[in-house]
Amino acid sequence: MSADRPPPGPKPPGAAFAGFGRTVSDEDRALWREAMSRRAQEAFARGQAALQASNTSLGLFWLERAERMSRHNPNLIWSVGLACLSAGRLMDCLVRMENLRKDFGLREAAFLEVVCLVRLQRMEEATLRMQAALSAFHATPETYPLAEQIAVSAGLPGWMTVSNAGSVYIGTSRPVRLFLDGREIARGATGGQYDLPEGWRLARHLAVCVGRRHVLGSPLDIAALTRCESFVQATADGLRGWIWTPAEPEHVPVITLWNGSTLRAEEFAQDVDSDVPLARYRVFHVPAKECPGRDKSSLDLWNENGRLLTGAPVDPLVGKLVSGQTRGLPACLCPVKIQPGRMRPYLPRQSPGCAVVIPVYADRVRTMACLRSVLATCPADVPVIVVDDATPEPSLARALEQLAEDGRITLIRHDRNRGFPISANDGMRAAAGRDILLLNSDTLVPAGWVERLRARLAGSDVGTVTPFSNDATILSYPSTDRSNPVPSLAAMRAMDRLCQKNAAVFTEIDLPTAHGFCMAISAECLAETGLFREDLFAQGYGEENDFCLRATARGFRHLAAPELYVAHVGSASFGTARNALGARNLDILNALHPGYHALVARFIAADPLHETRRRLDVARLLQQGAGRSAILMLQHDAGGGVGRVVRERSEAFEADGVLALALRPHENGCVLEYALDGKCFPSLKYRLPDELPSLLDLLAALRVRAVEWHHLIGHAPCVRTLHEALGVPYDVFIHDHVWFCPRISLCDGAGRYCGEPDPAGCELCVARWGSYLGEDLSIADLLARSTRELSGARRLMAPSEDTVRRICRHFPSLSIEAIPLEDDAALHQGIMPHRRVTRGQPLRVCVVGGISQWKGYDLLLALATEIQTHRLPIVLSLVGHTHDDDALISRGVLVTGEYREDEVQSLIRQQQPDVGLIPSIAPETWCYALGQVWRSGVEAVCFDLGAQGERVRKSATGLAVPLGVAPYQLAMILLGRWGPV
Incomplete structure (x- = not known):
């Protein structure tokens, strides 16, 4: 039917189809990814060669092939977009540039959007996009004519662009006035170049006016223009890092060191791992001999905006720790093998009180949504301590001040950005010996969240507690191996009610570490373990893991609270430095606590939360099917035409008010899915035959009224009798010739149509070329089983008259209905x-x-x-x-x-x-x-x-x-x- 069957070969592999008893190893997946990457690179090289030879259409063909083979690769999207522009495919270029601008804030994409819109003669849209581009990015001289054209077309008095060096270029022949945050700083008889005064970076907007009218690009968003991305880490030979200004990659950034000296980052990086197309990172190096000794452990490095580089403060000695040079390191940097301390006896404890601590930096909308949900749900005796880590958003600062004036929060304010660990510590110090509920500012909490977390802290042996969330790594739900959608406030509350009702409240599941997005810490654990380390983890990532490992050594446990669900937007901080900072801090964590990675890996492999997640999946699926009967469709795991038929029939069933379910094979058994979205319920995996009773109970509760066989290859043997156990009829949709041909396709190993010989001829073929069934079954046994199963079906369906005739030649007593799949x-x-x-x-x-x-x-x-x-x-x-x-x-x-x-x-x-x-x-x-x-x-x-x-x-x-x-x-x-x- 479709490309869902393996090509015939001399000896079919045992795992030709994924399924029961067949494991696809990590090595196999790695080899597949490597092959795909190689083919994509080859296609890209062919495309570039064709473009250099001025064969635009051929070059575009190869580049688009590479793009499809490596989807979501922004560098390929950029290259294809440029080729589309050269080929006159303006809409294709425009779509790609819009996506790159939105996803990465890419300056070149923003201006190429304008080029496409102008060529498409969509001048009104072009004006809006050019206004947005000039107000956020520095324009290169090549862009000046385009800005002039659009300004004239829109009837504007001119245009402007600003550099990170503080130079303003104004394209107009008329008198101009310049304003910083509404204060006039310069005026001139005509346009041209102007230099901004010292301290201009501290302002929010620069406006350039001719009379009372703004020029194109005014007002300028200074924060967008001066946005700086950076990263620094300690290495064996000193401090190394990178820095760049995305709105003006040509700009050479200046870094201010801890002692007031400066250095210019002029050299371009060659090996920074980044997905940002056209990123031009500039590297810097501070040799170890220029770093101070132990009298000053953590060193500050600032960018031109006066903000710490991502990764700073940084301790130069950490480079020795990570590289394994541990001799002579101070005790606080010596590796400590992970080993639980003497387990503390369980005793009921009396809480000394509780406080909520929320470090805050930016994103007013999300932060205020978080605070509203917290203030609406916190008991009156639980103070809310907010630490403002020098937010760059004046509107957020004012909103926090108002909440503090109203007595609703306790506000701690930093004079400069210090990072999450320091902010969290300042909040926890202010809590004065209470239990701590540490919360990210991009979370939403439900009613009763405080009480449920505190209930888990009722034992003297419990150090930390973490709830379920959409984004919490090992505590994520529904899925732990892919991103879950961020729920709305209403959806979060609904999910929390589900968790309250279906999670096992009295079951204690120990975690290797808490997750800092929402983390309850007992006062005793905090007092004995100490605060988060401020000298190692800079802006964050890993500080809570280090804390938990230190607490574990003192006998404290870390528990999951799956009866609570907290929404988490997930960090977008640090820009492109996020991955680098996370990797750096993970290296520090593994060096400081050898065995940490293996500890987490063992937890993931054991998956003690699987049962809880499955209970939640069961409850949600039952909700989805409430009041309806269901159809269960059995299919293989190879997609293709079978998958399409299942999807189309599922749509028809759903339109008739019937719940459409699908059962796929899995290496240990099977996976039950909602047929229209196989990713909704990822924990409905059942080991077969051991968990067959649980699967049958769920199918019965879902009121499955019939089973529809589409493909049984890859399934455990007990799946063939599900209908009997459920006491319902089954129908068969015949997709191929697996009923009488163990090679499925009616081809021998040389790729020739076999002509459908008698059973003896089939035996010879299989003996020589092998079988794809994955079963030790003779031709006679296969035909007997197929006769029995096809004869027992309530209804037999096939896509074409040819298929009906061909099947009936082998099974003459059958009545099969031909159902064309297309008109x-x-x-x-x-x-x-x-x-x-x-x-x-x-x-x-x-x-x-x-x-x-x-x-x-x-x-x-x-x-x-x-x-x-x-x-x-x-x-x-x-x-x-x-x-x-x-x-x-x-x-x-x-x-x-x-x-x-x-x-x-x-x-x-x-x-x-x-x-x-x-x-x-x-x-x-x-x-x-x-x-x-x-x-x-x-x-x-x-x-x-x-x-x-x-x-x-x-x-x-x-x-x-x-x-x-x-x-x-x-x-x-x-x-x-x-x-x-």
Whole structure:
């Protein structure tokens, strides 16, 4: 039916299909990622070479292939966007530049958006985008003519741009006035260059006016222009780091050191790991001999805005710790092996009181939403201590002051930014011996959160408690291995009610470490362990882990509170330095506490919270199905055509008010899914056969009224009798020939259609070439089982009449209903038959889909070889992929690579095909690729067998040629029918 089956080979691997008893190793995944990366790099190199040779269309083809093979790679998106601009594909360029500007604040993308809009003659939008760009970025001289053009078009008196050196360039011939935060600082008889006064960076806005009208780009957002990203770490040879100004990458930043001296970061970095396209990091190095001794442990480094570099303060001796040079280090930096101290006896404790501590820096909207949720839910005797870490947002500062004046919070204010650990410590010191509820300012809390956390602190052996959240690593829910959506306040409350009702409140699950987004700390634990270390972790990441490991050594436990759910937006602080800071601090953590990484890895492998997550998933799924009956569809784990049919049938079931469920195989058993979104309930995994009773209980509670078999390959044997255990009927949708062919595709190992011999012939084939079933089953046993199972079904369905006839030849007593998967009449309605190419132009033949051996890979390769050898006027393209794209590419085939369903028609159109080719050399039960060819408006050629041949013959468009036609003869047929007269 589709590219969801493995290509035939001499010896089928045991794990041809993912499923029960078949593990895909981390090494296999790594090899796959490496192969994909290599192919993407090769496509990128081909694209760049074609562009350098002035072949824009070919260059764009290869770059887009690379982009699809490495989706979300911003550097590829940038390159493809530029190529689209050169090719005149302005909308394609515009979309990519908008995304890059939004995702990365990329200056070049912002100005290229304007270029696209101008060329599209969308001048009003171009003016708005240029205003936004000039107000946030420094414009290079190459951009000046564009700014002038737009200012004239919009009737504005001129335009402006500002550099980080404090120079203002104004493009106007009229008198101007300059204002910093509303205060006039300069005026002139005309435009030109002006220098801003000392301290201009402390202002918020710069306005340039002609009369009372702003020029284009005014007012300037000074914080956006001067935004600086940086990173510093201690190494064995001193301090190393990087710094840059994204709004003006040409600017050479100046760094102020702890002693007041400065250094210029002039040299560009070569090895900074970053996803930001066109990032121009500049590196700096302070040699160890220039760093002070132990009289001053942590060193401050500031950028030109007076803010600490990310990673500062930094202790130079940490470089020795991380590099393993521990001799001579002070005791506070000596590694300590992780080992629990003497476990403290459990005794009920009397809390000395409780305080909420919230460090705050920026993002007024999220911070105030957090504070509103906290103030609405905190008991009257629980003070809320807010530490303002020198917020750069005046509106946030004023809002905090008002809350303090109203007596609703205790406000601690820093005169300069100090980072999360210091801010948290200042808040905890102010709590005066109470239990602490440490909370990030980008969280939302539900009613009762304080009481539930405090209840978990009721034992004297408990040091910290952490709740569930959408973003809390090992405490994330629903998923721990991918990002969960950030819930709204209402959604958070609903999730919290679910956790309250379904999590096991009396179950204690020990954690290796708490998570600092919402962390309850007992007063005794804080007193004995000490505060967060301020000398190691700078702005944050890892300080709470270090604290917990020190507390563990004193016998304190760290508990999960899955009965509480707190929403967490997740940190966007530190810009591109976030990953670098996290990696640096993790290295420090592992060096300081050897074995930390293994400790967390053991916890993840054991997954003691799985049962809790599964209970929550069960409760949510039952909510989703409340009042409805359900259909359970069994499918394999290979996607393709089977996955599409399941999805389409699920949509139809849901439209009729029936809950659509799907069961996929898993290496230990199976995964139950909501069929329209397989990622909703990631913990509904069941070990089979051990957990079969639990699965059956859930399916019964969901009121499953029937089971629909789509594919059982990869499933545990007990899945075949689920319907019996549930006492419901089952239907079978026949997708392929697995019922009588252990190789599924009716092809031998050499890629030839077998002709469907008798059972003895099948035995010989399987003995020689192997089976894809993953079962030790003879042909006779397979046929007997298939007869029994197909005969016992309430309803049998197949996509085509050809499939019905073929199955019935092997199982003559069956009654099978043919259900076409597409409306062929509608698909080929707009096709112009017998259309020939213009004389002198090559015939463009397009193949669509994932082409395995049975899908015709060998034929396609042979056809390409004949075209290349005989220099035939045929251009062969493949919108799709194969197991060996390189061989096809070397023979001149244009291979796009894998695609999403919503991309296929656009990709076909880009090939400008004259005819489509379906090269499958075995009978298909359906062929979605044929539908895509017809949908693009061209006729199709295929071999006269299976559903593909049946459909082409009925359509009276295209050709169904005899199987076995030689590749050269096929080329002549194509030229004879569609080539020039």
